[in-house]
Amino acid sequence: MFHRVIDFKKLRLNMSDLTPNGNNKILFGNMFKSDGFSVGLLFYRRKRKKNESVVVLNLGDFIHEEVVADYQPISLDPERKSLFTAVVCLESTKQIRKSSTKEYYHLTGSTVYSKKLESRKQRSGILPIETNMPTSKTASPDSYHEHISYMLTHLNKLLMFYGRDTARCHFQLYQCRQRAPEMIVNMLTHGTAKYNKLKRKKKRKKNVKRGEKKKKSNMGEKEYAKLDKTAKKHVQAQKSSMRGGKQTVFDNEKTREAAGELIVLTIDEFKTSKTCSSCFDSNLGIVKTPYFKGNSVLACPKCKKVWQRDVNAAINMMTISRAVWMGEERPEVFTRSK
Structure with a gap:
């Protein structure tokens, strides 16, 4: 029934490839979910067989002449607070390339979305509701009962706020999360416009009147000091929740390695x-x-x-x-x- 409703050709898939025949690499899970704006389909991927050989290369499998003639060597050091610091090429005129976690999450769109979401919460009165919410991570029945009672009291307001209006933003964030690792890996391998002036687009200079300065988007130290403890915890939790960028970029590198675009050692x-x-x-x-x-x-x-x-x-x-x-x-x- 699903192949009559959904056109799988848009996904570059044929229904014959999704029908179980014993040799399928991908199977359709006969399930799709919708939030009113986007649709999510469920697919199953075949597990790698144990007898399939996996070739693991190391530095000793290459020679200097081969590397100079056929490859562009890049030494990559994953940082603690940033995504990577890389040295490109063997010559003395080597190039240093960097990417920070701040840059990565800007590409995912989460920083801009978080700022807009916080302003919406303040205008609608959701911020104090979430700030004063009792924790659900407890072993005490009384504390958990308090959490349930609090949620039921404010359930209608929360459902109205996180309704269909946020579906578009969630889908756009999903697109940006898929796009950001690709852009970071391209920056690492090809430099992109960040390290290549010829690839940069010429932008018109904006006329700014003297005496006018753009307001900083980040919260200043004085404003942060004026907040109470609960608000400070909320801001710190929002900043500390940004994790996983390094692993996502590494997984994207391994995906490109499987496609034959590069080799990861x-x-x-x-x-x-x-x-x-x-x-x-x-x-x-x-x-x-x-x-x-x-x-x-x-x-x-x-x-x-x-x-x-x-x-x-x-x-x-x-x-x-x-x-x-x-x-x-x-x-x-x-x-x-x-």
């Missing part, structure tokens, strides 16, 4: 961030100043160079790869003691 990062990439001294020290906090800036006491931790690690990873491709052993400073 893993490497041991032992002492790559603690060793100077210029003189290979392993006594890098953290630069401490009263102007900023953290351990991302390192200084070498031997050659007096200052490094950003992740850039230094990415360069060392490229040094290790070059040594292996040249037929040499892994540098001793990056070798684990047996």
Whole structure:
């Protein structure tokens, strides 16, 4: 019945491919859901058989001449607060490419949507309802009963707020979440307009009157200090909930590897961030100043160079790869003691 109602050709699928015959890679689950704006279809994917061989490549499977002639090597260091820091090419004129989690979530559209959603909550009075909501994560029957009573009291307001009007925004966010990892991987492999001036579109300059400044979208320190504890927790939870960008980008890289577009190799990062990439001294020290906090800036006491931790690690990873491709052993400073 579903193939009469739904045109699967729009999805580049034929009904004969979805009909169970023992050789299908994808099966239709005979289920679709709708929120009034978009429709979600359920498909089943065949599991990988145990006897199917999986080829795992490493650095030793390549040689230097092959890499220079056929590939563009990129050493990638996943950061703690950012998505990645990458060093492109083996030459001395190597390029450093970076992408932050702030940039990733801007591409997904979640930051703009969160700002609009917060303003809507304040106007409609939903924000104090959600702020004062008792937690449902409890083992106490009385506390859980309090949560249920609170939800039933404000259920109509919550359903009216999260009704059909938010369906369009949810679908657009889904599209952006699918698009953002592709854009990040393109930035990593091809540079895109961020690292290639020729690909940038020329934009007209907007005339801004003197004395007028754009208001910052982020909440200032003074405004944040005026909030009560419950509101501060709400803001902190919203910021800390942004996770999973690194894993999503890595999964997209593996998908492209399966399609034959690139090859992903893993490497041991032992002492790559603690060793100077210029003189290979392993006594890098953290630069401490009263102007900023953290351990991302390192200084070498031997050659007096200052490094950003992740850039230094990415360069060392490229040094290790070059040594292996040249037929040499892994540098001793990056070798684990047996």
